[in-house]
Amino acid sequence: MRLARLRIGRYSTIILFGLVIAFPMLYLLSGSLMSFRDIAQYPPRLFPTTPIWDNFIQAWAYLTPRTILNTFIFVFGVLFLQLAICLPAGFALSKIRFRGSSVVFALFLVPILMPTNLILIPTFVVTLQLGLVGTFLGLILPIAGQASVGVLLFRQFFSTLPDGLIEAARIDGANWFQTFFRIALPLARPIVAAYSVVTFLTAWNLYIWPLLVAPGEQTRVLTLALAPLATTQFSNISPSVGFAAAVIAMVPVLIVFVVFQKWFTRGIAGTGLE
Amino acid sequence: MTVLETKRGVGAERRHPRSSPRTKSTYRKSDAVSAWLLLAPALILFITFIIIPTIVGFGLSFYEWNFFDTPAFIGVANFVKLATDSAAWASLGVTLMFVLLGVIPTIAIGFMLAVLINANMPGVGVLRVLYFVPVVLSVAVSAVLWAFIYDPRQGPIGALLRVLGLPPVDILNSDTLALPALVIMMIWLALPIVIILYLAGLQRVPEDIYSAAALDGAGPWRTLWQITWPNVASTTFVVAILQIVNYVASSLDVSLIMTNGGPLGATTALSLYAYRQAFSNQDVGYASVLSVLQLVIIVAIIGLGRLVTRRFTR
Numbered sequence: 058m059r060l061a062r063l064r065i066g067r068y069s070t071i072i073l074f075g076l077v078i079a080f081p082m083l084y085l086l087s088g089s090l091m092s093f094r095d096i097a098q099y100p101p102r103l104f105p106t107t108p109i110w111d112n113f114i115q116a117w118a119y120l121t122p123r124t125i126l127n128t129f130i131f132v133f134g135v136l137f138l139q140l141a142i143c144l145p146a147g148f149a150l151s152k153i154r155f156r157g158s159s160v161v162f163a164l165f166l167v168p169i170l171m172p173t174n175l176i177l178i179p180t181f182v183v184t185l186q187l188g189l190v191g192t193f194l195g196l197i198l199p200i201a202g203q204a205s206v207g208v209l210l211f212r213q214f215f216s217t218l219p220d221g222l223i224e225a226a227r228i229d230g231a232n233w234f235q236t237f238f239r240i241a242l243p244l245a246r247p248i249v250a251a252y253s254v255v256t257f258l259t260a261w262n263l264y265i266w267p268l269l270v271a272p273g274e275q276t277r278v279l280t281l282a283l284a285p286l287a288t289t290q291f292s293n294i295s296p297s298v299g300f301a302a303a304v305i306a307m308v309p310v311l312i313v314f315v316v317f318q319k320w321f322t323r324g325i326a327g328t329g330l331e
Numbered sequence: 332m333t334v335l336e337t338k339r340g341v342g343a344e345r346r347h348p349r350s351s352p353r354t355k356s357t358y359r360k361s362d363a364v365s366a367w368l369l370l371a372p373a374l375i376l377f378i379t380f381i382i383i384p385t386i387v388g389f390g391l392s393f394y395e396w397n398f399f400d401t402p403a404f405i406g407v408a409n410f411v412k413l414a415t416d417s418a419a420w421a422s423l424g425v426t427l428m429f430v431l432l433g434v435i436p437t438i439a440i441g442f443m444l445a446v447l448i449n450a451n452m453p454g455v456g457v458l459r460v461l462y463f464v465p466v467v468l469s470v471a472v473s474a475v476l477w478a479f480i481y482d483p484r485q486g487p488i489g490a491l492l493r494v495l496g497l498p499p500v501d502i503l504n505s506d507t508l509a510l511p512a513l514v515i516m517m518i519w520l521a522l523p524i525v526i527i528l529y530l531a532g533l534q535r536v537p538e539d540i541y542s543a544a545a546l547d548g549a550g551p552w553r554t555l556w557q558i559t560w561p562n563v564a565s566t567t568f569v570v571a572i573l574q575i576v577n578y579v580a581s582s583l584d585v586s587l588i589m590t591n592g593g594p595l596g597a598t599t600a601l602s603l604y605a606y607r608q609a610f611s612n613q614d615v616g617y618a619s620v621l622s623v624l625q626l627v628i629i630v631a632i633i634g635l636g637r638l639v640t641r642r643f644t645r
Contacts, residue, residue, distance in 0.1 A: 064452060071448055075461030078444075078522065082464050084487075085476045101487045138376070146373035155363035161370060168381050172580035172629075174602055175622050178609045179384035179391060185398065187379075202380030204373050233365035262469030264584045269610070280471035284588045287474035296479050303472045310467040318460065325524055326531035 085307075089113070089300035096297045109297065116301035119294065120282050125305075128261065128278040131196055135260040136253060138201035143252075144245065146204070147211025148237050152223050165208045173203055174265065181269055189270075196271045196278075200260060207252060210327055214248045215241055251324035254317045261310050279306040392619040402616075409620040419621065421596060422604035425510065426579055426625070429600055430632060432514045433521075433578040438570055440518065441525030446559060448526070449533045466523035470584040477516045478503065478589055503590055506597040513585050513598055514578075521577060525570050532566030533559070575632050579625055601625050 076083075088096055090108040149155075150162055173180075180199050181190075189195030218241060226236045264280040272281060283306055286299040314321060392409055396402035413419055448459050465473070483489040483499040492499055502508045536559065544558045560567075583602035586592055592599035592607070599607075601621055609618035 067447075067450060068452070068454075071450070071455060071458050072461075074444060074447065075458050078519070079461040079464045081473075081476055081480065081519065082468065085472075088479075097485050101490050142373035142376055145369035149366040149369035153362050153366040153369075154358055155366040156358055157363075158366070161374070164382065165377065168385065171385070171626065172576045174580040174583055175625055176381070176384040176388050178605070178615060178618050178622060179388035180380055181609075182387060182391070182398070182615070183380060183384050198376060199380040202376035204377045205381070208373055208377075233362070233369065237369065258467065262471070264469065264471050264588065265606075280469050283469075283471040283475055287471070287478040287588050288591065296482075296485060299475050299479070303475045306469070307467055307472050314463070314467045315460075318463070321466075322463070322527050322530070325527045 085300055085303060088297055089116075089304045091297045091300075093295045093297060096295075096300075112295075112298050112301040113305065115295075115298045116305055119298065120279065120302055120305060123274070124277050124279055124282050127193075127276055129309075130193060131267070131278050132257060132260045134193065134197040135200045136256050138197065139204065139207050139256055140249065140253065142201065143204050143207030144211050144242065144249070145237060146208045147213075148215050148241050149233075150208065150212045151214075151216035152218075152220075152236075152241070153233060162212070165205050168203075168205050169209070177265065177269070184270060191271055191273055191276065193271070193276055196267060196276060199270075200263065200266060207256075210252060211245065211248065214245060218244060247320070247323075248327070250317065250320040251327060254313060254321045255324035257313055258310055258321070282306075388619050388622055391616050392623055394616045396615040397613040398615060405616070409616045412617060413620055413624070418596070419601075419604060419624075422599050422601045423624070423628070425596075425598060426582070426600040426602070426628065428510055429514060429517075429578040429582045430575060432511060433517055434571065434574045437518050437521050437525055437574050438567065441522055441570065442529050442560070442563070442567070443555075444522065445526045445529030445533060446555060449530055462526055463523045465520050468520065470520070470581075471588060473516060473520055474585070474588040477512075481512055504594050506594050509590050509594060509598050513582070513589060516589075517578065517582070517585055521574060525574070528566055528570050528573075529563060532563040536562040571636060572633055575636075576629060579629050579632075601628070 084103075087104055089112055090110070091102065091105040091112075092107075092109050095102050095105050146165075150158060150165075168176075184190055184195045184199055187195075189198065222240060223236055226240045227233075231239065262280065263278075264284065267276075267278045267281055268284075271277070283302060286294065286302060391402070393404060393406060394402040395405045395408070444462060448455060448462060468476075480486050480488060481502040483501045488502065489499050500508065502512045540558055540562065541554065544554045549557065579600075580602055582598075582600045583606060586598040586600060586603050587606070590598045592603050602625060605618045605621035605625070608614045608621060
């Protein structure tokens with residue numbers, strides 16, 4: 058009896074705090090469907106009187122399909138490149154014995170605690186010197202180059218694979234590339250999923266780097282289109298349309314998060330505890 | 332078994348240096364070639380966009396440069412400039428305020444919420460989603476939302492004040508309230524990651540410690556601080572570092588989008604000040620000095636934190 062009461066107490070506490078944390082976002086969803094009158098009403102309304110789907114049509118026009126496409130190009134470019142460079146590097150560092158292996162490993166450890174914002178300016182300088190400012194390559198390559206966490210994560214994973222497995226493939230005559238692609242890579246699927254979800258989210262939400270390197274119409278990503286809504290807000294665009302734009306920008310990540318939640322939490326726990 | 336194998340391997344190598352390719356202690360040229368080929372793409376991008384910028388960043392702090400002309404070596408002049416630049420020291424104060432107001436609440440709230448939802452009860456897995464939800468939001472998306480929440484004319488806080496008959500407060504334009512307001516949003520954004528890390532940490536605490544504590548008659552509050560908290564110390568260490576870095580460096584996105592450093596510089600932290608020096612004043616050298624200073628601050632705070640926790644745990 059006492060146990061049951063304790064349980065109910067814990068459930069209610071969990072729900073209460075959960076709602077407090079989720080409230081701003083639930084309000085964002087609800088507000089995106091409100092009319093201008095609804096959202097400015099005193100006392101504030103929790104739900105729209107009638108859902109105004111037109112907010113989303115206006116928000117879509119404000120964001121432009123081009124910006125949404127750009128965001129996908131940027132995010133998948135970063136994701137694909139990160140996997141393409143980090144997986145083989147992690148494999149080589151964990152399973153192949155060669156001179157210099159520990160030096161390379163140490164090199165990848167260098168920036169692990171250094172926030173990328175600290176090298177923002179010199180990274181911009183390098184990108185500028187390479188003539189990549191204003192291009193998708195300039196947008197993607199420097200972010201894909203932030204390979205430390207990926208390389209170390211995959212190295213750690215591959216080193217848990219039994220050496221015998223790799224050696225058996227080698228004795229059968231497979232070279233290192235075949236061993237990597239046919240034996241190691243298929244086994245890495247769970248860790249690849251976890252890392253991909255985290256990378257997708259991170260890249261989707263980046264703001265400063267796209268702002269610096271590729272703010273032009275042809276390369277502009279969603280965060281750049283959204284940010285002005287937080288300050289010039291409500292002068293020329295209704296807050297509920299702003300909310301709808303925020304929801305549109307959020308939907309892809311929300312879908313990825315809901316579908317891959319298990320992988321996401323593993324990815325965070327894995328990369329954070331590196 | 333493995334020890335024996337290694338020993339045999341070493342012996343074999345000594346007798347015929349090249350004939351024992353499968354032992355761990357030998358290096359083969361073809362292995363090295365394959366390894367470097369597999370590493371090459373990662374190394375090229377990593378060196379170009381991380382290692383070189385790191386070196387360039389330190390180097391540029393001794394130069395005067397505007398991105399376009401030839402950089403001029405000026406020795407430690409940029410560091411001397413820092414010593415007398417009161418705006419820089421003010422922004423350092425803002426950075427420390429971000430850390431001071433942000434880090435400890437983020438850790439404490441994150442830890443307690445993780446303990447709360449670390450329950451083996453049906454349905455809790457689904458309810459956890461509520462706690463993870465802010466993680467999908469970018470700073471840009473959440474800025475749109477929170478700027479509205481803080482808006483004195485239309486936002487819910489303004490409405491509440493009006494209902495209570497109090498004068499409206501323009502939170503983001505107040506030099507005392509703007510920074511705490513940004514920190515509250517940052518705590519909210521950071522919580523999911525902290526909770527996830529603590530959940531992983533809590534899962535590694537052995538169950539029998541709790542039953543032992545219960546046998547000793549420890550109440551839930553004592554169990555929390557004397558059993559659970561010390562047992563997730565390694566997680567706390569990781570979380571603390573991540574959050575110190577978060578509040579020193581990532582406040583850049585937040586203040587750039589929400590307040591543009593205002594009002595009157597009240598939310599211009601070092602990161603934003605350095606950004607302005609580089610991209611508005613074109614003073615790349617001085618901006619580099621300010622970036623180096625941020626690194627020093629991060630290392631100093633982490634070092635200080637370790638010192639303090641060691642004193643308290645002894």
